[in-house]
Amino acid sequence: MTTATAQITAKQRPGDRVFSGSAVFAGSMILVTLAAVAGFLLIQSLPALVASNEDASILDSNFWAYVGPLVFGTVWAALLALVMALPISIGIALFISHYAPRRLASVLGYIVDLLAAVPSVVFGLWGIGVLAPAIQPLYSWLVDNMGWFPLFAGPVSGTGRTILTAAVVLAVMVLPIITAICREVFLQTPVLHEEAALALGATRWEMIRIAVLPFGRPGIISASVLGLGRALGETMAVAMVLSATGAVTFQLLTSVNPSTIAANIALSFPEAYGINVNVLIATGLILFVVTFAVNALARWIVSRRKEFSGAN
Amino acid sequence: MSKRIEVRDLNVYYSKFLAVEGVSLEIEPRSVTAFIGPSGCGKSTFLRTLNRMHEVIPGARVEGEVLIDGNNLYDADVDPVLVRRQVGMVFQRPNPFPTMSIKENVLAGVKLNNKRISKSDADALVEKSLQGANLWNEVKDRLDRPGSSLSGGQQQRLCIARAIAVSPEVILMDEPCSALDPISTLAIEDLIEELKQDYTIVIVTHNMQQASRVSDRTAFFNIAGTGKPGKLIEYDDTTTIFSNPSVKATEDYVSGRFG
Amino acid sequence: MTTTLTPPELRPAASPIANSLTAGKLPQGAPWMMLGASLLVAAGVFGVVAAGNGSEFNWVGTLVVGAILYIVAIWLFSRIVEGSRRATDRFVTALVTGAFVLAMIPLVSLAITVVTFGLARFDAEFFTSSMRNVTGEGGGALHAIVGTLLMTGTAALISIPIGLMTSIYLVEYGRGRLAQGITFLVDVMTGIPSIVAGLFAYALFAIFWGPGTRTGIAGAVALTVLMIPVVVRSSEEMLKLVPNELREAAYALGVPKWLTIVKVVLPTAIAGITTGIMLAIARVIGETAPLLIAAGFTQSMNYNLFEGRMSSLPVFVYTQYANQGNPPEAYLDRAWAAALTLILIVMALNLIARLVARFFAPKLGR
Numbered sequence: 001m002t003t004a005t006a007q008i009t010a011k012q013r014p015g016d017r018v019f020s021g022s023a024v025f026a027g028s029m030i031l032v033t034l035a036a037v038a039g040f041l042l043i044q045s046l047p048a049l050v051a052s053n054e055d056a057s058i059l060d061s062n063f064w065a066y067v068g069p070l071v072f073g074t075v076w077a078a079l080l081a082l083v084m085a086l087p088i089s090i091g092i093a094l095f096i097s098h099y100a101p102r103r104l105a106s107v108l109g110y111i112v113d114l115l116a117a118v119p120s121v122v123f124g125l126w127g128i129g130v131l132a133p134a135i136q137p138l139y140s141w142l143v144d145n146m147g148w149f150p151l152f153a154g155p156v157s158g159t160g161r162t163i164l165t166a167a168v169v170l171a172v173m174v175l176p177i178i179t180a181i182c183r184e185v186f187l188q189t190p191v192l193h194e195e196a197a198l199a200l201g202a203t204r205w206e207m208i209r210i211a212v213l214p215f216g217r218p219g220i221i222s223a224s225v226l227g228l229g230r231a232l233g234e235t236m237a238v239a240m241v242l243s244a245t246g247a248v249t250f251q252l253l254t255s256v257n258p259s260t261i262a263a264n265i266a267l268s269f270p271e272a273y274g275i276n277v278n279v280l281i282a283t284g285l286i287l288f289v290v291t292f293a294v295n296a297l298a299r300w301i302v303s304r305r306k307e308f309s310g311a312n
Numbered sequence: 313m314s315k316r317i318e319v320r321d322l323n324v325y326y327s328k329f330l331a332v333e334g335v336s337l338e339i340e341p342r343s344v345t346a347f348i349g350p351s352g353c354g355k356s357t358f359l360r361t362l363n364r365m366h367e368v369i370p371g372a373r374v375e376g377e378v379l380i381d382g383n384n385l386y387d388a389d390v391d392p393v394l395v396r397r398q399v400g401m402v403f404q405r406p407n408p409f410p411t412m413s414i415k416e417n418v419l420a421g422v423k424l425n426n427k428r429i430s431k432s433d434a435d436a437l438v439e440k441s442l443q444g445a446n447l448w449n450e451v452k453d454r455l456d457r458p459g460s461s462l463s464g465g466q467q468q469r470l471c472i473a474r475a476i477a478v479s480p481e482v483i484l485m486d487e488p489c490s491a492l493d494p495i496s497t498l499a500i501e502d503l504i505e506e507l508k509q510d511y512t513i514v515i516v517t518h519n520m521q522q523a524s525r526v527s528d529r530t531a532f533f534n535i536a537g538t539g540k541p542g543k544l545i546e547y548d549d550t551t552t553i554f555s556n557p558s559v560k561a562t563e564d565y566v567s568g569r570f571g
Numbered sequence: 572m573t574t575t576l577t578p579p580e581l582r583p584a585a586s587p588i589a590n591s592l593t594a595g596k597l598p599q600g601a602p603w604m605m606l607g608a609s610l611l612v613a614a615g616v617f618g619v620v621a622a623g624n625g626s627e628f629n630w631v632g633t634l635v636v637g638a639i640l641y642i643v644a645i646w647l648f649s650r651i652v653e654g655s656r657r658a659t660d661r662f663v664t665a666l667v668t669g670a671f672v673l674a675m676i677p678l679v680s681l682a683i684t685v686v687t688f689g690l691a692r693f694d695a696e697f698f699t700s701s702m703r704n705v706t707g708e709g710g711g712a713l714h715a716i717v718g719t720l721l722m723t724g725t726a727a728l729i730s731i732p733i734g735l736m737t738s739i740y741l742v743e744y745g746r747g748r749l750a751q752g753i754t755f756l757v758d759v760m761t762g763i764p765s766i767v768a769g770l771f772a773y774a775l776f777a778i779f780w781g782p783g784t785r786t787g788i789a790g791a792v793a794l795t796v797l798m799i800p801v802v803v804r805s806s807e808e809m810l811k812l813v814p815n816e817l818r819e820a821a822y823a824l825g826v827p828k829w830l831t832i833v834k835v836v837l838p839t840a841i842a843g844i845t846t847g848i849m850l851a852i853a854r855v856i857g858e859t860a861p862l863l864i865a866a867g868f869t870q871s872m873n874y875n876l877f878e879g880r881m882s883s884l885p886v887f888v889y890t891q892y893a894n895q896g897n898p899p900e901a902y903l904d905r906a907w908a909a910a911l912t913l914i915l916i917v918m919a920l921n922l923i924a925r926l927v928a929r930f931f932a933p934k935l936g937r
Contacts, residue, residue: 117857
């Protein structure tokens with residue numbers, strides 16, 4: 001019994017004490033693990049924060065000049081992925097929750113979930129072996145015909161291994177995550193609201209606009225923030241697909257591309273030595289902080305939503 | 313196998329909220345006592361304090377005394393687990409364990425406590441309990457089927473069989489018929505009449521006909537308004553409560569004028 | 572949601588008057604015919620292009636252009652015949668369906684590619700030999716498969732008890748600050764990028780066993796960090812689904828709390844918990860980056876988690892692709908074969924997980 005009261009102290013049996021004790025222990029292990037993750041990363045990062053190019057060969061001047069372009073690339077690629085994935089995810093979620101026949105809905109949901117089950121290294125292999133060559137002609141066409149648009153400025157990459165291709169692969173990878181959350185939220189729309197809209201003579205789309213989307217808006221926002229967090233930390237697909245030069249540029253289709261923190265670690269770590277290792281760990285710490293902030297934002301949105309809906 | 317219950321000046325709190333205030337009553341052994349009253353008047357809450365089931369809800373606590381044959385349930389060294397072995401409970405909705413067969417459900421109270429029981433003893437106990445719950449003839453051929461395969465009324469009688477298998481002194485019933493159809497309700501009411509021979513029975517019901525049919529004594533609870541504590545208004549022989557109540561509110565309630 | 576009532580037999584009306592309940596409506600099969608026509612037009616265009624410059628017929632292009640044509644056509648026709656509100660409705664329906672089809676393109680393409688490229692080296696030698704002393708053709712991924720099983724198994728052995736007990740704590744015991752804190756931190760852990768987990772394991776072992784230490788156990792630790800939050804989350808969901816009435820029924824029989832959990836709550840939730848655990852394993856078994864960092868890679872068999880580097884299937888895929896030797900086809904074929912193996916393992920785990928959920932879940936009735 002968990003109630004602590006003034007006059008009663010519930011007797012604890014040995015079995016109860018052992019069992020609840022081990023449950024508390026396991027819960028505390030989570031605290032310890034997370035503290036350890038933060039602690040060890042911090043300890044190993046400290047030497048890098050003050051290092052110069054004399055200590056670490058991969059630095060040009062100092063650590064912050066090294067990590068800056070990487071942060072830019074990470075955020076840029078993740079945002080591009082989100083911009084592509086979000087509308088499609090909302091569409092898929094609506095299709096499954098409100099358009100597809102009820103009996104098919106769970107099967108369709110499962111098919112989309114299959115995308116989430118594919119390991120990222122396989123996505124990387126597919127991105128470089130199939131997607132990049134297939135999409136390169138489109139890039140050439142875009143540069144030739146729409147090169148006036150700054151994002152599509154040339155010269156076009158010959159391999160198709162640009163930041164846009166990496167972002168497409170990332171979009172495919174975060175799509176099932178965003179879809180799954182949106183689907184759940186859309187399915188929770190109060191039937192009363194939907195029927196009220198239909199009874200007013202709304203078409204299906206008008207019903208969705210009146211009842212489903214407003215109800216689901218906080219869910220959509222937190223889903224996209226979670227998807228963003230996932231895209232920020234994704235490693236192998238980007239490492240394999242992207243042919244990075246480390247530049248800071250918004251151009252999507254050229255062979256000059258920024259790298260991302262995670263991909264840079266994966267590519268450089270196996271050969272790293274000395275302080276270079278600490279530099280890479282420090283970039284990992286920064287990635288950790290960024291994703292932590294993004295996920296905390298998503299959680300905050302979700303908790304706000306709970307207050308609104310009164311459901312718990 | 314039945315005991316007298318005495319409640320002395322009992323207050324029940326959910327955290328800071330006073331849910332039931334100042335209840336004192338005595339319940340005789342081998343009798344059926346019905347608690348009636350409008351929704352939210354605290355009768356179920358009060359019932360659950362009689363075997364300390366209210367403690368399952370975080371923040372719930374009581375002040376006052378509940379004596380079973382003179383022993384206070386709320387003494388410092390009383391183990392709620394042992395209390396509940398003596399004071400069984402049947403819930404509003406039938407809740408057989410879905411992972412267990414009919415037979416295992418009846419033996420649940422014994423088996424779950426890691427007690428060893430020989431196969432013949434177990435079979436005897438299953439038959440005795442199911443017969444006690446008027447269910448034996450209906451399920452004796454399918455004791456190994458899952459408990460959830462039975463109808464609602466049968467499930468509720470299975471839950472009663474499960475409760476009497478641990479040989480309690482008192483059986484508390486929290487609206488045991490509210491989820492059942494009239495025929496199943498009748499079966500349960502007949503069963504209550506029989507169980508009275510051996511057990512002290514306390515039943516919460518919303519159905520005043522049911523209270524007048526099955527109970528010897530009736531307690532009427534009422535609430536002054538939302539947010540106010542529930543109180544025991546009148547406690548008397550069932551016939552008196554229904555024919556000649558001494559309090560105006562009781563008369564209004566049993567004659568259907570409110571609630 | 573929509574119930575159609577059969578109207579009572581109408582009295583013979585005096586004369587049919589203008590029915591205000593009907594409006595212009597596209598005939599039943601019209602959308603399908605339009606879809607077919609759009610696809611045909613697109614196929615025609617791409618067919619001419621393909622024939623013109625001798626390139627391959629572009630299936631994806633046909634599908635995308637056909638879909639765009641259809642969306643425009645249905646909107647136009649519906650607007651003319653049915654008015655703007657219906658037209659918008661049909662337009663959105665087409666868009667939403669199109670989004671689903673669009674998402675299927677990478678899935679189908681991926682499945683076809685992995686199977687066609689993967690089958691080239693999906694042979695007995697691949698599963699019975701390592702890469703030791705192999706340059707060029709031949710060789711296999713046995714060392715990587717063994718490494719994957721050892722490291723994932725160890726990670727599961729550590730994270731299942733911790734994850735399960737944590738979820739029990741959160742659902743059955745947790746009140747107040749500690750529980751809130753743990754819930755929050757589990758959320759934070761869910762968001763840890765996998766490569767950061769790898770760096771953590773590397774940093775941990777580097778501090779105690781010197782820099783450059785890469786062992787199987789470090790890989791397992793990295794996977795554990797990724798697996799625990801998934802196990803906690805899914806088990807927590809499942810335990811919450813167990814109706815409180817069952818717990819109360821057990822308490823009312825005088826069963827202590829811990830026995831109630833062990834004998835009533837866990838058996839009721841066990842199918843869902845198993846499903847969650849298998850999905851968690853399926854998730855970490857495909858992790859590449861943390862193992863690349865923490866466990867490294869090797870060409871030889873290594874059965875010892877505590878000594879020397881250890882390969883794993885995903886890392887094998889990556890290294891075969893990244894360090895291509897001569898001839899490169901041999902390396903790429905091995906990468907695809909390993910990718911196929913990995914996908915088959917993950918799919919099998921997913922499938923078994925769903926089957927467990929479907930067939931072993933207790934019927935809660937109601």
